[in-house]
Amino acid sequence: xxxxxxxxxxxxxxxxxxxxxxxxxxxxxxxxxxxxxxxxxxxxxxxxxxxxxxxxxxxxxxxxxxxxxxxxxxxxxxxxxxxxxxxxxxxxxxxxxxxxxxxxxxxxxxxxxxxxxxxxxxxxxxxxxxxxxxxxxxxxxxxxxxxxxxxxxxxxxxxxxxxxxxxxxxxxxxxxxxxxxxxxxxxxxxxxxxxxxxxxxxxxxxxxxxxxxxxxxxxxxxxxxxxxxxxxxxxxxxxxxxxxxxxxxxxxxxxxxxxxxxxxxxxxxxxxxxxxxxxxxxxxxxxxxxxxxxxxxxxxxxxxxxxxxxxxxxxxxxxxxxxxxxxxxxxxxxxxxxxxxxxxx
Numbered sequence: 466x467x468x469x470x471x472x473x474x475x476x477x478x479x480x481x482x483x484x485x486x487x488x489x490x491x492x493x494x495x496x497x498x499x500x501x502x503x504x505x506x507x508x509x510x511x512x513x514x515x516x517x518x519x520x521x522x523x524x525x526x527x528x529x530x531x532x533x534x535x536x537x538x539x540x541x542x543x544x545x546x547x548x549x550x551x552x553x554x555x556x557x558x559x560x561x562x563x564x565x566x567x568x569x570x571x572x573x574x575x576x577x578x579x580x581x582x583x584x585x586x587x588x589x590x591x592x593x594x595x596x597x598x599x600x601x602x603x604x605x606x607x608x609x610x611x612x613x614x615x616x617x618x619x620x621x622x623x624x625x626x627x628x629x630x631x632x633x634x635x636x637x638x639x640x641x642x643x644x645x646x647x648x649x650x651x652x653x654x655x656x657x658x659x660x661x662x663x664x665x666x667x668x669x670x671x672x673x674x675x676x677x678x679x680x681x682x683x684x685x686x687x688x689x690x691x692x693x694x695x696x697x698x699x700x701x702x703x704x705x706x707x708x709x710x711x712x713x714x715x716x717x718x719x720x721x722x723x724x725x726x727x728x729x730x731x732x733x734x735x736x737x738x739x740x741x742x743x744x745x746x747x748x749x750x751x752x753x754x755x756x757x758x759x760x761x762x763x764x765x766x767x768x769x770x771x772x773x774x775x776x777x778x779x780x781x782x783x784x785x786x787x788x789x790x791x792x793x794x795x796x797x798x799x800x801x802x803x804x805x806x807x808x809x810x
Contacts, residue, residue: 472524479507479548481609484591487540505545507585508532586610625676628699633680717764
């Protein structure tokens, strides 16, 4: 299934049905009188969060959604039935904006949550409604009200517990594949990951969701490379895992580039708790590993972990550090770092 995290669609609720003009004409009934029924209400347009979806791809092939018109009223005081509703099914984490793309209508974050986007028009009154002592044989009825039409934007921000960021080829997808059942595309060239991936990781009997997004390069906030549009998918995470490849000549500069892009993007991403890890350490000698850990620690002001998704070195320590940070347990996070026998700089 292709990934799509943004879609523009047009929705219109149903018109109300018209009221009926009718009179009783039955044998042996001397005074028939009006008996026109009311029109039915037009169908509504709803949006509903369902499980099993993580993309808006359905709205790439269909962009117009119209609810049914209410049925017209009928004689013998029969009211028209309501028009059929339209229900737009979306994944959790979907935000709905007005046509300007900036005015937020609703943020849907829970499975089963529903929101009324456009209410159907009311049905018109039949002539029986207007009968009174003065006008006992009204010959008019109301038309139904028109439905509501609007153009909206759907934007998906994946809901995950932890997000993985870093430069291209920092080993983000390899890490996700090693700790979960996710199968992201992995190759030895930049920008292998073209869209976010989700995976469920487990450690010490506890599970949490990890989001991997395409790599950032310098100038991403200005549209360089893939840009920073996918950073929205880690806005909702509780902790960031910042991977810096051990293959980088200057790991400190690689760290600073990504941090600058996070700050330029905004939305408080630079303020999120962060676990820093030097990845692909299986390709480094012991001296190179120690030197680059020292450089990375100096640049980040944190104790970086050493990680190799291929040899599994440090993988569980990173998962434990993420889990401890998410739970707010600094002692556990410190123990996770110490389990790697990392020496203070």
